[in-house]
Amino acid sequence: MGLISDGTTIFDAGAMASGFGSSMVFIKKLTASSSGTLTFVNGSSGVVLDSTYKEYMFVFQDLHPASNGVELEFQGTIADPSSSYNQTITSTLFKAGHGEDGSGDSFNYEADADQQQGDGFQDIARYVGNGNDESVCGKLSLYDPSSTAHVKHFMANTQMYHASDEAENCFTAGYFNTTAGLTRFQFKFSSGNIDAGTITLYGIK
Numbered sequence: 001m002g003l004i005s006d007g008t009t010i011f012d013a014g015a016m017a018s019g020f021g022s023s024m025v026f027i028k029k030l031t032a033s034s035s036g037t038l039t040f041v042n043g044s045s046g047v048v049l050d051s052t053y054k055e056y057m058f059v060f061q062d063l064h065p066a067s068n069g070v071e072l073e074f075q076g077t078i079a080d081p082s083s084s085y086n087q088t089i090t091s092t093l094f095k096a097g098h099g100e101d102g103s104g105d106s107f108n109y110e111a112d113a114d115q116q117q118g119d120g121f122q123d124i125a126r127y128v129g130n131g132n133d134e135s136v137c138g139k140l141s142l143y144d145p146s147s148t149a150h151v152k153h154f155m156a157n158t159q160m161y162h163a164s165d166e167a168e169n170c171f172t173a174g175y176f177n178t179t180a181g182l183t184r185f186q187f188k189f190s191s192g193n194i195d196a197g198t199i200t201l202y203g204i205k
Contacts, residue, residue: 024057027201032063032194040081040201042183046129049145049183053203056142058185060158060199062135065128067192069163071113072128073121074153076145076182085186088121091174093123100165117177121188124172125158128189134161135197138170139205145182152176 028047030038040058042049049056075085093113097106104113113123125136138158145152156172176182187199 023205024202025053025203025205027056027203029198029200031198032196034066035189035194037186038194038199039184039186040199045183047201048203049185049201050147050181054144056145057202057204057205058140058142058187058199059202060136060138060140061197061200062137062148063128063189064135064195065130065189065192066195067101067189068130069127070130070192071123071190072125072158072160072187073123073190074140074185074187075121076176078178078180079183085121085184086106087182088117088119088177089115089122089174090117090177091115091122091172093126093168093170093172095126095168097162097166097168100167104164104166113172115174120173121186121190122174123170123190124156125160125170126168128160129163129165129197130192131161134163136160142185145185148179148181150179152178 032038039051040047067162076087077085091114093110095108095110115122124140128136136158139155140156143153153175158170160168162168
């Protein structure tokens with residue numbers, strides 16, 4: 001049985017019609033195993049982070065920290081492999097939370113997590129627990145990272161099991177305030193290793 005919309009076949013005999021379902025292109029999956037960092041480098045190990053796509057998406061699946069109550073963070077850098085992950089960032093972060101016991105309802109702007117022309121790693125999830133069943137999932141969108149004309153905007157939405165037994169949803173956005181092309185992006189927890197989990201990179205057509 002097919003699926004037809006306004007005279008256009010979308011599915012037929014279980015297959016997606018040509019031109020549909022190809023806007024999100026798999027690039028690379030990194031799997032953590034007591035890893036200090038997970039790093040995506042353009043041109044290395046099949047990673048593409050150049051003008052091929054105007055938008056890139058990193059998807060986090062059950063990243064589990066070794067340490068309790070830590071932040072998931074990221075930073076970028078230019079093509080020079082000797083450069084540090086210390087690009088200038090202006091950002092904002094707010095979060096909503098609710099405790100397992102019904103307490104702790106919150107909706108807060110996190111002033112201590114934003115950056116005002118800072119060069120540190122940017123928080124995208126906060127106070128992630130390290131219990132056996134605790135982790136963080138979500139995604140981060142990065143726009144036109146290879147542009148030499150504009151700053152590099154990003155937006156992240158993550159859901160974590162808070163160290164204090166709460167469901168917390170973080171929203172982070174900002175930009176790398178540089179017109180240099182960025183080709184390397186690194187993810188880590190603020191303390192300790194990434195025990196397990198994956199980060200998958202996609203290009204968006």
